[in-house]
Amino acid sequence: SDTFIAVVYEHTVILPRTIHKVSPDDALALMNRNMDVLEGAIKEAAQQGARIIVTPEDGIYGWVFTRETIYPYLEDIPDPEVNWIPCTDPTRFGRAPVQERLSCMARNNSIYVVANIGDKKPCNSSDPKCPSDGRYQYNTDVVFDTEGKLVARYHKYNLFRQETQFNYPKEPEFITFETPFGKFGIFTCFDILFREPAVVLATELQVDTVLFPTAWMNVLPFLTAVEFHSAWAMGMGVNLLSANTHNTIMSMTGSGLFTPHGPAMYYYNSKTKEGRLLVAELSARPRLSPNYPAAVNWSSYATSVKNYSGENKTFPGAVRRDIFTFSELKHKAGNHTVCQKDLCCHLTYQMSNKSKDEVYVLGAFDGLHGSVIKYHWQICTLLKCKSTDLSTCGQPSETAQTKFAMFSLSGTFGTNYVFPEVLYSGVQLAPGEFEVLSDGRLQSKNGTSKPLLTVTLFGRCYEKDLPHPLRSFLFLHNKKRKQL
Numbered sequence: 383s384d385t386f387i388a389v390v391y392e393h394t395v396i397l398p399r400t401i402h403k404v405s406p407d408d409a410l411a412l413m414n415r416n417m418d419v420l421e422g423a424i425k426e427a428a429q430q431g432a433r434i435i436v437t438p439e440d441g442i443y444g445w446v447f448t449r450e451t452i453y454p455y456l457e458d459i460p461d462p463e464v465n466w467i468p469c470t471d472p473t474r475f476g477r478a479p480v481q482e483r484l485s486c487m488a489r490n491n492s493i494y495v496v497a498n499i500g501d502k503k504p505c506n507s508s509d510p511k512c513p514s515d516g517r518y519q520y521n522t523d524v525v526f527d528t529e530g531k532l533v534a535r536y537h538k539y540n541l542f543r544q545e546t547q548f549n550y551p552k553e554p555e556f557i558t559f560e561t562p563f564g565k566f567g568i569f570t571c572f573d574i575l576f577r578e579p580a581v582v583l584a585t586e587l588q589v590d591t592v593l594f595p596t597a598w599m600n601v602l603p604f605l606t607a608v609e610f611h612s613a614w615a616m617g618m619g620v621n622l623l624s625a626n627t628h629n630t631i632m633s634m635t636g637s638g639l640f641t642p643h644g645p646a647m648y649y650y651n652s653k654t655k656e657g658r659l660l661v662a663e664l665s666a667r668p669r670l671s672p673n674y675p676a677a678v679n680w681s682s683y684a685t686s687v688k689n690y691s692g693e694n695k696t697f698p699g700a701v702r703r704d705i706f707t708f709s710e711l712k713h714k715a716g717n718h719t720v721c722q723k724d725l726c727c728h729l730t731y732q733m734s735n736k737s738k739d740e741v742y743v744l745g746a747f748d749g750l751h752g753s754v755i756k757y758h759w760q761i762c763t764l765l766k767c768k769s770t771d772l773s774t775c776g777q778p779s780e781t782a783q784t785k786f787a788m789f790s791l792s793g794t795f796g797t798n799y800v801f802p803e804v805l806y807s808g809v810q811l812a813p814g815e816f817e818v819l820s821d822g823r824l825q826s827k828n829g830t831s832k833p834l835l836t837v838t839l840f841g842r843c844y845e846k847d848l849p850h851p852l853r854s855f856l857f858l859h860n861k862k863r864k865q866l
């Protein structure tokens with residue numbers, strides 16, 4: 383079929399009441415409470431004609447764990463090549479009540495079910511990398527097909543900083559599977575910021591749709607969930623089904639069904655406590671569509687124009703720990719250029735109204751981001767400062783009053799991986815209101831219908847990332863052990 387209906391469910395995870403280790407029965411009781419809610423979502427999705435539903439990372443037990451306390455929640459998840467339907471053969475690989483229930487929910491509702499659970503793999507001293515407690519523990523996505531068969535298992539490769547309960551897989555896994563409604567790939571949350579496996583799935587393995595369970599904490603101005611995930615789908619030219627957990631205290635909200643053209647449906651709500659089911663009809667093979675976006679040369683326009691207006695003063699400003707070079711947009715309309723290292727950003731703009739209460743800047747950043755894992759960003763951004771005090775530029779700001787009659791942003795990027803973001807007041811996206819030209823300009827079509835927070839070209843230079851410190855440590859540690 384040309385199109386299919388998909389669902390993502392933003393789930394308010396019921397968290398364990400204790401941080402202490404619980405019995406396997408108590409762990410299962412908590413997971414069943416979460417699965418009761420997910421089952422309601424799965425039934426509703428099936429009733430609406432959906433072929434696949436994605437549920438969030440940590441959606442069945444939460445995230446407040448140590449290595450020890452998560453253990454009762456884990457199951458041994460086999461390689462899908464064993465052809466297993468847990469619903470009809472639940473004990474084939476030992477105790478697996480969570481896989482059994484997920485499989486039955488898929489089978490009973492004839493829908494693909496995507497969930498995130500924990501995998502445990504026993505090991506011993508014959509394996510020099512075996513942890514001292516005798517097991518690997520992995521943050522794992524699973525997919526069950528309409529018969530309830532396990533068709534995909536993915537171990538998260540890029541663990542986020544607090545995930546000490548899990549091990550890093552030795553190698554990245556590139557998991558894909560075919561369906562009558564396109565080729566799917568899968569990865570988890572923080573993975574989206576790195577080349578492996580995310581970019582490889584979209585470019586080399588040419589998936590149509592990425593399944594993306596996430597537990598994403600929003601960080602303005604560039605990394606709120608809907609903002610970045612929508613931009614990634616556009617930059618990579620794939621569908622992205624992003625299911626976030628909903629926990630407003632942790633700033634976790636923002637899910638969507640994103641396409642190469644922008645969001646088909648999205649949700650951001652930092653006020654309510656409830657979860658939300660999102661439904662949309664998507665192209666099964668977006669690359670075959672006649673209006674599939676043309677390839678973009680991200681630096682073409684920016685390298686061909688002269689630097690605008692030499693008299694604009696620049697100043698440094700921090701976006702969290704990254705020091706940007708900013709230049710204030712003092713006039714209602716104009717042309718600006720700002721440069722940092724190898725990156726020059728150009729902006730042509732016209733505000734509809736220039737308020738005395740708001741200041742906008744053009745910013746550039748070319749450097750390594752991150753304190754432990756260091757990965758290279760090139761960013762051009764038009765952003766609203768938190769207040770009229772220029773020292774607040776780059777600090778999170780959720781509201782604005784200024785609409786733009788037009789903007790056109792470009793940069794001399796040294797990478798093909800650039801993600802176009804446009805964010806309106808109230809952390810809202812701008813579907814259909816902007817375009818990316820093949821020469822790399824990100825521009826408004828007919829001005830902005832709402833006041834503007836940020837317009838950003840978010841570039842990733844994967845080849846300039848520093849080696850992952852924990853992976854290098856483990857590698858050297860094991861090499862040393864082998865030499866002894």
Ligand SMILES: NC(=O)CCCC[C@@H]1SC[C@@H]2NC(=O)N[C@@H]21
Pocket residue numbers: 439541542570571572573575596597598599600601605
């Ligand atoms: N569960 C995860 O893997 C969450 C990671 C994504 C969080 C994104 S990555 C950079 C930003 N920093 C945050 O605290 N949230 C954002």
